[in-house]
Amino acid sequence: MIEISNLTKYLGKKYVISNFSFSAQVQECVGVFGESGAGKTTLLSLIAGAIKPTSGQINIQGFNTRTHSLQAKKAIGYQPQGGLSHPQMTIKNLLNFIAAIRGFRGAEKRSQVGMAAARLELLPMLNCPVGLLPLGVKRRVAIAQAILHSPSLLLLDEPTEGLCPAERLKFRGLIQSLTEDMTVIIASRHYGELADICTRALVIANGSLMADTSLSQLQRSSRHYRAVTLAADSPLDLLAMAVIPGVAGIEEDRDAPGTVTVLAMPGHSIFPSINALIAHRGWNITSLNLEPGRLDDVVHHLSQEASS
């Protein structure tokens, strides 16, 4: 579906993407994770054809983006980072214009625009000028124009930023339904929100690919994997927890007093022992969670590794 090999992009003398290679198939939802300035947006812009690579190859459905850029662009839907805005056009005019460029005419155009607008819940505001809409709606307009031609490859840049929790929930459902028909690549700094949408994660730092693995594998490499976070009203006996076999350390949450995270050694499960200790001591616990692993920790660690 998409195959990238040795992709490099220089801006002036500084590289922003370096020797990047990966491939993705249909029905894959790939998360591109990285800290601010890591090169996520540049990577998506290169794939979308908004900018040209310095070297390397991008093949989309067998079309090289350099030699067959128009054919490759027909297969792509791209949502820019800040949503989509226009000083004059209404949502309807904007979607009609893009549908016309995508080759739709007459009734087919109306139907495609209607379907995309309905999927993103834009129907009640179709006649509103895009420039006056809030950021969350602009982002939905950007996603609507990206999916209106049912692309084979959908590129989303920070799609959940500016959305309220209810919208994020709906967005999750939308992506899951879109992944059934196409390859979806999502660039984001909000890794946790995408953990149960993405089937695979690419971690990018300083323009280089640091990890290409499944989400569960990435979570497993977190030092918080199988850690137990608990909160209590009264002070906890940290020493009693520290001597439990398999405990690697204890972290106190400075922002939330009374909350501690007990880290587990690799290959150890400490949750049953901590549960037993709580029952034995009769602690008044307000929350108790077994952590799946923190993606932001892993990404931060890999980013530091890349910069050192």
Next chain:
Amino acid sequence: MRLLPIVFKRQLVSFASSPSTYLSVAVFLVLCAALGLHANHWMERNSSDLQAFFELHPWLYLLLIPILSTQLWADERDTSFADTMNTLPVTTVERVIGKFMAAWVVCGIALLLNIPLVIAVNYLGMADNLVITSQFVASWLLAGSYLSVGCFVCALAHQRLVILLLTLGLLSTVSGLSSILDALEHQAPLWVVDSLISLDPIFRFSMMDSGKLTLHDSLYFISMILAFLSATTITLNYKHS
């Protein structure tokens, strides 16, 4: 070029929904009538054509063309829209020509709004409609060549004021080239002066304006349009790379 009509139509709608288009066309028409007819004493010349009316067009276009030029890429000043446009299966050539054609049509409409004047000339019974038609064509070709320069400036600069001032500056220089050539006549070699005269659009325009609609002069304006549109396309492609 399959998508050219879509870009053209979109740009035409954009011009139609902008108050500055109406304002600049209105000012152009008022000054055409006031300066061309009144200040140049057209009635007293007892002429069968509208030469007195058209001879000021190279200067009056300095008001219309820079304003139309600033609107050519105005919607793509929004980076999200520009990014999206770059990912759509539309070529830079289609975008440049579509936008240029829309602006040129606006200039054509502005010129056609002078038709009542032609009717008046015919009513007065002294019209040479063939010469008047060639004068209209010459003026439209001149507007096209000026617009192509504006289009190229838009590819170089982003800010409206910079585009306006750069276009105005460039076109003023072109319009005032004959004065510069007069000053150079005794300082520069003759072949340099002759070469510059042959490149002077005002000289070409005045030839056509006097009723001599030659293929030679028409091709000069068309080649100028093609040269600047090509330069615009190359500049935009270079910027995207």
